Ligand SMILES: Nc1ccn([C@@H]2O[C@H](COP(=O)(O)O)[C@@H](O)[C@H]2O)c(=O)n1
């Protein structure tokens with residue numbers, strides 16, 4: 001039988017505030033500010049989770065893990081990604097590849113990208129060369145350029 005393919009896209013943004021750790025792709029990045037959120041606020045993993053769920057037609061991260069539910073307060077977003085992927089995998093899908101961009105005026109993402117790739121590949125049960133993480137400034141424009149937040153955009157391909 002011919003394989004079938006489904007594409008999904010994900011987006012997330014969180015505010016940068018003082019007194020929070022900066023966690024992206026499951027990696028703690030030394031920085032003056034961290035991301036605000038109900039969970040660990042890992043915008044990259046949230047966008048990946050949404051892209052994976054979206055490709056499978058299974059809704060979104062907030063529907064699965066409501067930010068009103070105390071059990072997700074301070075949650076490790078890798079745990080949420082793995083739980084979402086379990087659902088998608090149960091429907092017969094596997095991930096072909098992930099391509100992600102972190103929109104951050106600062107800090108530089110590139111030194112941490114290999115560790116993020118390793119985490120994401122492990123959580124989605126694919127080879128590391130099937131995961132790509134890029135950093136991009138916002139050329140000092142808008143709220144991202146003013147370092148008020150960090151966003152992530154993601155495309156995922158699934159096959160079954
Ligand atoms: N937070 C970031 C932003 C950028 N990079 C790297 O710098 C390159 C140039 O970025 P521009 O936004 O100026 O086009 C980009 O291609 C990344 O390699 C980064 O690591 N972290």
Ligand SMILES: C[C@@]1(CO)OP(=O)(O)OP(=O)(O)OC[C@H]1O
Nearest residue numbers: 037038039046062065066067072
């Ligand atoms: C992850 C969840 C759940 O703790 O909360 P946040 O960390 O606030 O993240 P968000 O990207 O706003 O949406 C998903 C949430 O329901």
